[in-house]
Amino acid sequence: MDYEIFHLGAVRLQSGATLPNAFIAYKTYGTLNAAKDNVIIFPTSFGDQHYQNEWLIGEDKALNPKQYFIIIPNMLGNGLSSSPSNTASPYDQANFPNVTIYDNVTLQYRLITERFGIRKIALATGWSMGAIQAFQWAASYPDMVERLAPFAGTAKTWPHNIVLIEGIRAALQADAAWYNGQYTVPPEVGLRTLGRVYASWGFSQPFYREECYKELGYESLSAFISGFWEESFLQSDANDLLAMMWTWQHADISKNEMYACDFEAALQSIQARSVVMPVRTDLYFTPEDSEYETRQMPNATFQPIESIWGHLAGFGLNRVDAEFIDGALKELLEKN
Structure with a gap:
């Protein structure tokens, strides 16, 4: 390591x-x-x-x-x-x-x-x-x-930031495989959904309008959402993400x-x-x-x-x- x-x-x-x-x-x-x-x-x-x-x-x-x-x-x-x-x-x-x-x-x-x-x-x-x-x-x-x-x-x-966190938390926990945090296999659907929700927040409207994601090697919007956003969260443990969300929300x-x-x-x-x-x-x-x-x-x-x-x-x-x-x-x- x-x-x-x-x-x-x-x-x-x-x-x-x-x-x-x-x-x-x-x-x-x-x-x-x-x-x-x-x-x-x-x-x-x-x-x-x-x-x-x-x-x-x-x-x-x-x-x-x-x-x-x-x-x-x-x-x-x-x-x-x-x-x-x-x-x-x-x-x-x-x-x-x-x-x-x-x-x-x-x-x-x-x-x-x-x-x-x-x-x-x-x-x-x-x-x-x-x-x-x-x-x-x-x-x-x-x-x-x-x-x-x-x-x-x-x-x-600040309050609007809390709204973001509420949304991404809900997206993850809505996956039945999350199993109230006691899962034995990763809740993949929830992690992917979290990524798709986050995609609208992480970059700005003009970023998407001007197709800046192509500078990152993605030829289409759908490829960017799946390849950049979904994949980034699939690498993380769901409960780890939820723990950090709590820290963030109460900062x-x-x-x-x-x-x-x-x-x-x-x-x-x-x-x-x-x-x-x-x-x-x-x-x-x-x-x-x-x-x-x-x-x-x-x-x-x-x-x-x-x-x-x-x-x-x-x-x-x-x-x-x-x-x-x-x-x-x-x-x-x-x-x-």
Whole structure:
């Protein structure tokens, strides 16, 4: 395997449940310097694993492993870190406890402080649910995080975004083979249906109108829906996806004892020099929500990605969008 495991032991979650034998799967790139201050934390997103973040790492990029020590922690529920699919009974499958963004970041904090002795983070960044975790890092540890660059992600899940999650959850659970989460074979119909529902959200209307999917090697719309969307979800465990949906749906950087659900106070506490990068055509992490959040942050600039690739503009599929994100990160990292 190309990643490492950090064992956490029994951890008490925000819900009050205890997850025994918890662990985080993570991968590092580059070398930690003597001062331990060249650290970039880059969490994964919904359905993703660490390798799907690697498009933004390289010696010619802002996330340069020759200069920085980059840590990609896999989110709980993604199949590599503690998840329904790899946890022993009685916490396996649908019995896996609910995990919050706050839980994820609290455990990631343990990883970087206990395993590496890190006390400063040069940059917290991430896409989509990874962006929410980056926001949480900056709110939970404002004296630790020096720079923040969330792209295509907000500091909480706003109501219209919740509507998306309700739809994809229902599509998956409608498959009789899901069997209330106690399946013995994957609910393939539900996974494929989830992909078809998601297809209308992940990219924008002009993306489809201009047939941009042909740039990804698909000759027809139907081939794209089946080959890109259905196949991407068939690779995942259904209960893992549902666990991450719960985390996503309940995301809010202020839902903890530190901020007592005062969302504006949580945003105002972020001291990191920040660049907030929504995608102009994102249908669920909308630029309007991001603009509101940015106004609450004392050291933040609003720098939207002007792309018709919708939410997936932040996934490294389109060269122009990837170069925009990389350029913004380079500029941010160059500032003292």
